[in-house]
Structure formats: structure tokens, C-alpha cells
Amino acid sequence: MSELQARRDAQTRAELSAAAIGLFSERGFAETTMADVAAAAGVSRRTAYRHYGNKEDLIFEHPRRWIEVFRRVVAGREESESTKKVCCRGVLEVAATIEATKAEVLPGYGVVAATPSLRARYARTNRDWLDTYFELIAADLPPDDAPAMLRASVLAGALVGGTDRAVIQWFLQPDASLVAMTKVALGLVDPLWPAASKVPSYELRRDAVDTAR
Amino acid sequence: MSELQARRDAQTRAELSAAAIGLFSERGFAETTMADVAAAAGVSRRTAYRHYGNKEDLIFEHPRRWIEVFRRVVAGREESESTKKVCCRGVLEVAATIEATKAEVLPGYGVVAATPSLRARYARTNRDWLDTYFELIAADLPPDDAPAMLRASVLAGALVGGTDRAVIQWFLQPDASLVAMTKVALGLVDPLWPAASKVPSYELRRDAVDTAR
DNA sequence: GTAGATTTGGCACCCCGTGCCTTTTGTGGC
DNA sequence: GCCACAAAAGGCACGGGGTGCCAAATCTAC
Known part of the structure; x- marks a missing residue:
């Protein structure tokens, strides 16, 4: 992928993400369809799915x-x-x-x-x-x-x-x-955190456990 | 809901769950449809959804x-x-x-x-x-x-x-x-745990650890 | 400018989950 | 045993997420 292409790519990703956050916070996540987000970002639904594998990923970038x-x-x-x-x-x-x-x-x-x-x-x-x-x-x-x-x-x-x-x-x-x-x-x-490499010596007394209940 | 009804209910739930675990582990989760599970349990898809709100819940009971x-x-x-x-x-x-x-x-x-x-x-x-x-x-x-x-x-x-x-x-x-x-x-x-709740500390003994593995 | 590669769009499909309505299956009252 | 009623199951259709596939558009290289 060329340099220019990469920038274009990042651009649409950003637009999709922004559109998603806007629509989701405005009218709710479930009430917003993937087609809505895609349209708001100016791409097709299919393309939106190419950039973000699923709807939720839109806000977990x-x-x-x-x-x-x-x-x-x-x-x-x-x-x-x-x-x-x-x-x-x-x-x-x-x-x-x-x-x-x-x-x-x-x-x-x-x-x-x-x-x-x-x-x-x-x-x-x-x-x-x-x-x-x-x-x-x-x-x-x-x-x-x-x-x-x-x-x-x-x-x-x-x-x-x-x-x-x-x-x-x-x-x-x-x-x-x-x-x-x-x-x-x-x-x-x-x-x-273990004290230095002092791996040792956790020791558990059974009676101590029992008093805990 | 009557006593008998409750038992029937638990029965179909159990059958659904069992069918699900069987089919999922046999041919995979994504490859098993909700209709498959329902059929294997002898109920309709719609009824399956009444017992388990969604596919995943079938194994998170x-x-x-x-x-x-x-x-x-x-x-x-x-x-x-x-x-x-x-x-x-x-x-x-x-x-x-x-x-x-x-x-x-x-x-x-x-x-x-x-x-x-x-x-x-x-x-x-x-x-x-x-x-x-x-x-x-x-x-x-x-x-x-x-x-x-x-x-x-x-x-x-x-x-x-x-x-x-x-x-x-x-x-x-x-x-x-x-x-x-x-x-x-x-x-x-x-x-x-805060020192305030001064319950006798758990202490670990090797043998306890060893029996645990 | 043209050939080839890459990206996008459009279409069709599967399946999950749900609302709605009909059918079946209980559950009392007589 | 019969009927009226409630409750559960089934059937149906729809919206929407996610995907495979192919055509159209766009980019890249020569």
C-alpha cells in the first residue's frame, strides 16, 4: 500500500469512527445501524465493514x-x-x-x-x-x-x-x-510483587484458612 | 407456574443446554445454528429463545x-x-x-x-x-x-x-x-486486605500448596 | 493512455434476535 | 366429562449484523 493510500485509509477510518461516536451518543448504539454510520462517513456499508470488522470495534480503537x-x-x-x-x-x-x-x-x-x-x-x-x-x-x-x-x-x-x-x-x-x-x-x-527473586515460602496454614470462614 | 410446569421447564432447559454443548463441541459454535440446537432438543427455535435469551447463554448457565x-x-x-x-x-x-x-x-x-x-x-x-x-x-x-x-x-x-x-x-x-x-x-x-479487618492471616504452607496441584 | 492491480460498491445470503399472532396444551369450575 | 380461560409453544415475518462474490471504479506503473 502506497503512502498516499495509507493516509486515505487512515482518513476514512477516522471519519467512520467520528461518525459512529457522534451517532451513537446522539441516538444510541442499538438505534444506529451500520448503514447509518457508513452513510455519515460517505462510504458504503460494505466498505465500512472492511475498515472495522464489526460495529462495536468502531469505538474500541x-x-x-x-x-x-x-x-x-x-x-x-x-x-x-x-x-x-x-x-x-x-x-x-x-x-x-x-x-x-x-x-x-x-x-x-x-x-x-x-x-x-x-x-x-x-x-x-x-x-x-x-x-x-x-x-x-x-x-x-x-x-x-x-x-x-x-x-x-x-x-x-x-x-x-x-x-x-x-x-x-x-x-x-x-x-x-x-x-x-x-x-x-x-x-x-x-x-x-515478589521480593526480588525471593520466590519462596508462601506457606499456608490450614487452620488459618479455616478461621476465615 | 405450577410445580409440574416448573419441572417441565427445567427439563427442556436441561435438554437445550445438553444439546447445545453436544453440538457445539462436535461441530463448533459458529457452525451450529440455533435451529439445530432447538431441533436436537425437540422444540422450536422460538421456544428455545424463550428459555435462553441468546445462543451464548446456552453454555453460561x-x-x-x-x-x-x-x-x-x-x-x-x-x-x-x-x-x-x-x-x-x-x-x-x-x-x-x-x-x-x-x-x-x-x-x-x-x-x-x-x-x-x-x-x-x-x-x-x-x-x-x-x-x-x-x-x-x-x-x-x-x-x-x-x-x-x-x-x-x-x-x-x-x-x-x-x-x-x-x-x-x-x-x-x-x-x-x-x-x-x-x-x-x-x-x-x-x-x-486492609489491616483493620484483622483476621488471622492466611499463611501458606508448602504441603498445602503441593496438595493443591 | 493502456494494462494490471487494488480498492470500493452493490447484491445476495445466512442467521441471530424479536414482535405478533395462532395453535396447542394445561388448569380450574361445574 | 365438558367448557372457559390462562399459559406455553409454534409459526411467521421482519430488521439488522456480518460475509462471500462479482462488477465497477480508482489507483499505479510502464
Whole structure:
């Protein structure tokens, strides 16, 4: 694809996305048909589907990119950098990215927040984050070490919970700093990171478990 | 609805669900039409839709019930019981419930694991759990206390990550004890509970971990 | 300017999900 | 046992999402 073609491509994508956000927030997601969006963007329905595989993707472009941002940070890490460090760095970079595109992001978030079926779809990006974090954290661990996998999942889950809430709060109060909020979240997650390579010694007393019920 | 009618109802639901799991795992989810499932269960397509609102729900009956189990535990808690305690109790009860219905649950899990669109749908139940945990944990907290909300979300996320992984591992090795694995997960989450709810900490013992795998 | 490749548009189709109405199947009252 | 009534099932048609296929338009290269 030529340079010019690529720009044209990005252009129609942007027009489709903009048209979608406008129509969705104006008259609702379910009440807007794909043909409407395509017409508003000046292309045919069929072409719209070539740019966005399905209706929902029209407003999940940014979240998809954020995961890529994180993955790129991870991919480009130095040998010496610890997992924790690169993870935190990636998370903060994503937060900064989100904050930097505030004006484009917020309207889409509004639509998602107002539409149950889209909130459900949003859950999927949550899951993608969980898997992404897990993949990073568990990369150096033996896959058949069940407790280690559990530990990694707990950590990944905590990261998802924290970062997601940070974004939600930022959406409710867009003047606050998302990066600052995210830093707080990272601080809360901190106790879950294994102390150095001190893999050991989670030990569970059965009676302790029993007292919990 | 009469007693007899209710039983008939449960019967057709069960037949639909069984037919669905069978056909889905045999020839794939996308390749099976709703009419196929309905026919296999001996009812009309329209009736199938009256029992299950959509195609995906055909295999997410159990997960939905598990959240209800948890909610019931929370709803029935004593005044004196701490949030942490009731939460752990609920989680373990759910694990026990899952384990008790092993034979019915595992085939469905297989279908979900093999079908991308269903894994995406499964992400939604993940989100439901996140919200459920958050609701419980944040119930006593001031809603405008951002850091407290963050803390609650981190905790909720960790719970989701841990319990979900426990189920995944149990699916891979169904002979292991899900309850034991879940206890390990709870132990790992433990550091995130606020010190105020000073319940004797879970501590992990190697042997407990080992029996869990 | 023309040939060939690429992109777009148009068309037809499948199937999910739903509103509406008819038919069948219970469920009392006598 | 019969009838009136309610409730569930079936049938039908429609809107709309998503896709394969082919023709038309547009771009690219020589």
C-alpha cells in the first residue's frame, strides 16, 4: 500500500469512527445501524465493514492501541530491567498516552458507559489486559508451577483492577491526573510483587484458612 | 407456574443446554445454528429463545449461578462478620459448588476454551465478578474517597485473577482440588486486605500448596 | 493512455434476535 | 366429562449484523 493510500485509509477510518461516536451518543448504539454510520462517513456499508470488522470495534480503537503501547514497552526492555520495573513503566506510559488523547477518548467512553452491550464488550479489553499482564509476569516462571501461576494471576488481576478504576475515576473527573492516579494504583499493588527473586515460602496454614470462614 | 410446569421447564432447559454443548463441541459454535440446537432438543427455535435469551447463554448457565451463590452468601451474613471473612467464605463456597457440579461443568468449559467468541463472552463473567467483589468491598467506604475506591478495586481485581486462574488450572487438571487451589489464591490475595479487618492471616504452607496441584 | 492491480460498491445470503399472532396444551369450575 | 380461560409453544415475518462474490471504479506503473 502506497503512502498516499495509507493516509486515505487512515482518513476514512477516522471519519467512520467520528461518525459512529457522534451517532451513537446522539441516538444510541442499538438505534444506529451500520448503514447509518457508513452513510455519515460517505462510504458504503460494505466498505465500512472492511475498515472495522464489526460495529462495536468502531469505538474500541483506542483501547486496542493502548495494549499495543504496553506491549511495545515490554518488547523493548533492556535485559537488566526487572519485570516489575518494565511493567510499571508500561502502565504509566499507557496512562500518559490515554491522558494525551483525552479529547478523542472521552466521548467514546461516554458512549460505552451508557450502553450495556458495549460495557460487556469493554469487559473483553479488561480480559486482554489480564492476559497481557499475566504473560509478562509469568514469562520467567515454570508453567507447571501452579502456585507461581496463581501468584502471577493475582498480581495481574490486581493491576487490571487498579488501572481500570483509575481510568474510571479519571473519566468521572477528567481534570484529575490519570498518571498520578495510576501511580497510586501501582503503589497499592506493590505488596504483591515478589521480593526480588525471593520466590519462596508462601506457606499456608490450614487452620488459618479455616478461621476465615 | 405450577410445580409440574416448573419441572417441565427445567427439563427442556436441561435438554437445550445438553444439546447445545453436544453440538457445539462436535461441530463448533459458529457452525451450529440455533435451529439445530432447538431441533436436537425437540422444540422450536422460538421456544428455545424463550428459555435462553441468546445462543451464548446456552453454555453460561453455571457461571451465572455461581455469582448468585456468592451474592446469597453475602446477603446472608451476620452483622458481626467482617467483609473479608464473608468474602472468603463466599469464594470458597463457590469453589465447592463448582467442584460439586464438575461433570456438568467441564464439557461446557471445553467448548468455551475452544471458541474465541465464547472466550470473549466469558470475559464478561470476569467483569461481573470484578463488579461483585467491588460492590461488597466498597460497600462501607465513602464513594468519593478515590484512594479507597482504588484500593477496593485492586483487591477485587486480585480476587478475580486468583479465582479465575484456580478454575483454569482445575480445568486442566480436574483431579486436583479446586477448593484447595482457591484457598491458596485467597492466601496470596491476603496482603491486600486492609489491616483493620484483622483476621488471622492466611499463611501458606508448602504441603498445602503441593496438595493443591 | 493502456494494462494490471487494488480498492470500493452493490447484491445476495445466512442467521441471530424479536414482535405478533395462532395453535396447542394445561388448569380450574361445574 | 365438558367448557372457559390462562399459559406455553409454534409459526411467521421482519430488521439488522456480518460475509462471500462479482462488477465497477480508482489507483499505479510502464
